[in-house]
Amino acid sequence: MKELDRILNGEESLSMDEPIFDVAQLAHVELLTPDLEGTLCFLKDLLGMQETERQAGSAYLRGYEEQYHHSLKVTAAPRAGLGHVAWRARSPQALQRRVAAIEATGLGRGWIDGDVGHGPAYRFETPEGHRMELLWDVDYFTASAGQKTPLRNRPQKRPRSGVPVRRIDHLNLLAANPGTVRDFLVDILGFRERERVVSDDDGSVVASFLSVTNLSHDIAIVPEPTDMRGRFHHVCFHYISVQHLFDVAELAKEAGIAIEHGPARHGIGGASFLYMPEPGGNRIELMGDPGYMNFDPAWRTVVWKGSEVPAVGAIWTGSPLPDSFWNYGTPPAEERPASPTAASMARA
């Protein structure tokens, strides 16, 4: 267990090379839903999200503090799951550097001309098949006359419907081998690993929480309990107060939407949260206050033993997470088509 002690004490060697700062932020996430109208009703009426545009089976939404055209694309599909994740580079030069690095791994899938709301993007996959893209050129949201606000740093008025979220915060993906995905994000894209869960037995990576920003994580990778690939755990939107979690939980309860867990507070990341499935089946996290932020440029990864996670890491204050949290992802396992090929096609 010397190796585990070494890891827990943060004694891994720190490279003296200059770090990579080429990825700036999570730009948007695409969710697939078998119930487009139900999903949109949830996002708009309960979470107060704004629909910017609708085209060809997809709707584009944003929180009221967001500057871009959208942070969430919702696409009608036979089953729930992740469409793709888009990251924005820090500069055109940074984009070129990262594309070159991705291409060298063989995980690149080539450029697209753009999509609604953004320009050229380079597509790639994680080692476990999650579809991602990297881009620089984005469209900004323009408020209509009725949405304009005298608050110059806010793109539009605060909505009067539901309990409105402010912005996208992070996403969470399932992986059979979280360490492999973590290595790809760290080595090729320049993410920093803020927290990690390791096996009590051998110190191998069980889960990883990484960011390119000052947030505790922009992305998390957690263990896949089935033999499916590329599955989605949740996407998180941000409020500013635990009060908002209680407020939206009431609306959800009275709308007949199940609350999976919360309001409670995570140990890892430290944020207050609420988990709910949207009508299409994808898990949505809502964050009250953001927990801690990290500013230390030499941040030493916080390492947890797997045995500590249920009682402290996953839940710092509140009740234990239910089994569904550890087992459920989208597409759901029970709806899994017979052949992996079909599954892969369904996601396409």
Next chain:
Amino acid sequence: MKELDRILNGEESLSMDEPIFDVAQLAHVELLTPDLEGTLCFLKDLLGMQETERQAGSAYLRGYEEQYHHSLKVTAAPRAGLGHVAWRARSPQALQRRVAAIEATGLGRGWIDGDVGHGPAYRFETPEGHRMELLWDVDYFTASAGQKTPLRNRPQKRPRSGVPVRRIDHLNLLAANPGTVRDFLVDILGFRERERVVSDDDGSVVASFLSVTNLSHDIAIVPEPTDMRGRFHHVCFHYISVQHLFDVAELAKEAGIAIEHGPARHGIGGASFLYMPEPGGNRIELMGDPGYMNFDPAWRTVVWKGSEVPAVGAIWTGSPLPDSFWNYGTPPAEERPASPTAASMARA
């Protein structure tokens, strides 16, 4: 007024050069106080700050979520004011690059071997004489047995005294010519200007809010109403909720400490806040929720006309700021010694 329109519309040319990412964060601030014990009592009993060390007329403090030895140094002095501000570079290489850039401006003051809690630091001044330093090497805080917490990402237990702050957030300085200080921070240190206030008459810079992080600002520069130099407006510490502002305001009120303003919400930055003078006379800001954060790597500076600031920019929700907010800084003007030379010496 074409120029003003152009500025308000964010049509200033955006350089295609790669941006500088060499400064990582606000590391610590040194405050001078004529009432060391009073200041420490305020910081420890009301704000729950932790004293790490005391040496030679200075005490070193931190919030309970902070990883480093200290974020605040408090030094006994004949009058209140700013001692110095320390920024941490992103890497040793980044530190060297910025030192070279500062030296070229003639504002460099040379290296020191270090101070309690950190290693070598390069000293410099802003164009208006605020003393700053840039460093890489910092000491980390180590919790005593009684302070240790099972929450692995938190350096110590949450204190049980007062309403404890979590971490330093930003500082605010007075300048006769805020634009000159802004240019220095942007061009030489690589800060991004997030928001700016300009004269209704000619578009000249009245105030500037800048950050190197995803926070809305790590530093603000506001107009100096006297002919003094290098004065201090406030330093801000972070909570997570407006409730904490009301809680600490009650403790302050019952301790006989005046509340200058708040709880209320700023337009610029969007944070909820409370202003109080500490017993030594320096203004302290406490922040509830953090307002908006910026992740856009091509963030277009939000520009306000000076005439908009009192009712919207400074106060988004709440009552107008009192005159003292616009006029009071430390050292206080009324205690100003007869000659500028003496004043400058007193600060040395």
Next chain:
Amino acid sequence: MKELDRILNGEESLSMDEPIFDVAQLAHVELLTPDLEGTLCFLKDLLGMQETERQAGSAYLRGYEEQYHHSLKVTAAPRAGLGHVAWRARSPQALQRRVAAIEATGLGRGWIDGDVGHGPAYRFETPEGHRMELLWDVDYFTASAGQKTPLRNRPQKRPRSGVPVRRIDHLNLLAANPGTVRDFLVDILGFRERERVVSDDDGSVVASFLSVTNLSHDIAIVPEPTDMRGRFHHVCFHYISVQHLFDVAELAKEAGIAIEHGPARHGIGGASFLYMPEPGGNRIELMGDPGYMNFDPAWRTVVWKGSEVPAVGAIWTGSPLPDSFWNYGTPPAEERPASPTAASMARA
């Protein structure tokens, strides 16, 4: 000043007679508005109030936790002001006893058969001409199919519009001689005086805060700065959190509605609050958390000197109340018709 000391020390003689418990609660308030549609838009879109019925120039509204047909009646009128205030007795017997007591004072105005939402009511006036009624028989609200909630103790679902208030809390009236109104409420109706403001000079009553419930006050009487009679200061609706005050303040600000003061915390009563004029001109108070409650059946009136009120009694934490708070009531003085007779008719 012995008399003042005696009052401040609560040494007034306490009657050993059994107290009166005949009035149970504030049942509803009628506001007059010159802008019925504007007022209703404010109440419904911003405060999430529910319109139960509209008849003959009046709309009837309630908060989503309220059991009765309405707690607020809004009536179109040439100018803003108070229509009437209705109190509910504790029992039919209690109603009869209080009617007899009122009749003995000469302030009774006789029975009406009822109004929309309630049965027979006995009308009377305070010594300063505020129109009131006392009743027992009320109609209960019945939720429509879409409003029904599984939460059996809540009459309807929480609304999804604006930041919805829960229930009426209290009202505040202006009086040339607050002591006379206070005596009427205490001696004839059985209110308990929870807090009182007295003149620094002679101990005479400047303001009085009274309740029949465990709330800190169901009604307040404050000084009338003009020679008008029967004027209205504000009616207050209840949330549960200071966060809700900040949330609704943002909506108001972006809707172009001025915030008169707050969020802040009162000394008297101890509640957190926000004051806003509704579009018709009447002042509305919104309460976050409720401050203290009183359960002591021998509660000794808390007595303040007038000189203490501005800095502690009116504002415990927050900034000083603006002059308008002390001077503005409805109908507004500036719109006052030439003769008192006309004014009195306008209110009729």
Next chain:
Amino acid sequence: MKELDRILNGEESLSMDEPIFDVAQLAHVELLTPDLEGTLCFLKDLLGMQETERQAGSAYLRGYEEQYHHSLKVTAAPRAGLGHVAWRARSPQALQRRVAAIEATGLGRGWIDGDVGHGPAYRFETPEGHRMELLWDVDYFTASAGQKTPLRNRPQKRPRSGVPVRRIDHLNLLAANPGTVRDFLVDILGFRERERVVSDDDGSVVASFLSVTNLSHDIAIVPEPTDMRGRFHHVCFHYISVQHLFDVAELAKEAGIAIEHGPARHGIGGASFLYMPEPGGNRIELMGDPGYMNFDPAWRTVVWKGSEVPAVGAIWTGSPLPDSFWNYGTPPAEERPASPTAASMARA
């Protein structure tokens, strides 16, 4: 099931007799603890309660907003559990009337001269052996010089330790036959039943929530899962915000105190809450916001089917209550002495 429908629809006959208003409030609770120092450390350091006096194995405590000498008496004893509950009458006359009524039931145990902090009290037992007393004469708390506050309606300054509770709110007792205890409280003492849980099978009373105040309940009676008598479920203290629940939960967690459940929100009563065992083993509830209040003098008892309680009545928003909530009371069943006689003596 006609009977059940009738009960659920609130169609029970309402007496036209005048109601009893003779009990004013919950005055204090006595807890027994096998770990007096541990219990006091919890109450004082975590909950910021104030110790007024200590005498003969008992400590007397109060929240900082409470006017009386104490609201909680803690007494060293071989095992945890309820000592007694004290209610304050509305007047000396009301006290005499209720004593006469109790005496007629045979449950009276006679007068005591008084105890630390109050005068003569009449002792009695509920039909299931919970020890109670009724009193009029109470001592008021007097602040020391250092505790005095300029806020005249607050008995002392807000404490600076832990997350300080404001006042006692309610208590909860276990009973083999909750309906019998309910009938005693309603018929003899004049409590109003605000909410009731009935058997899905036969409509018999499973649990009852009653108050003499505007609170949703001053006392609750829930089912006893063992054959023990007179057991205690919890006592509740009041904050004003869900934020306080999260704050105190962190302190508890880091002090090694288990959180049984919460923060979450009840359906019955509607309050936000947190449950923790104190070191002596008694369950303590902390309440954030208070949920709904009832002002209706003809309040119709809200009736729940037992099957609805786990998912809606007990938990409105949050995760399901753990089994311990339904099974654990003090004295704990596992420590139960061999003979009922011994148990009864231990409580004496």
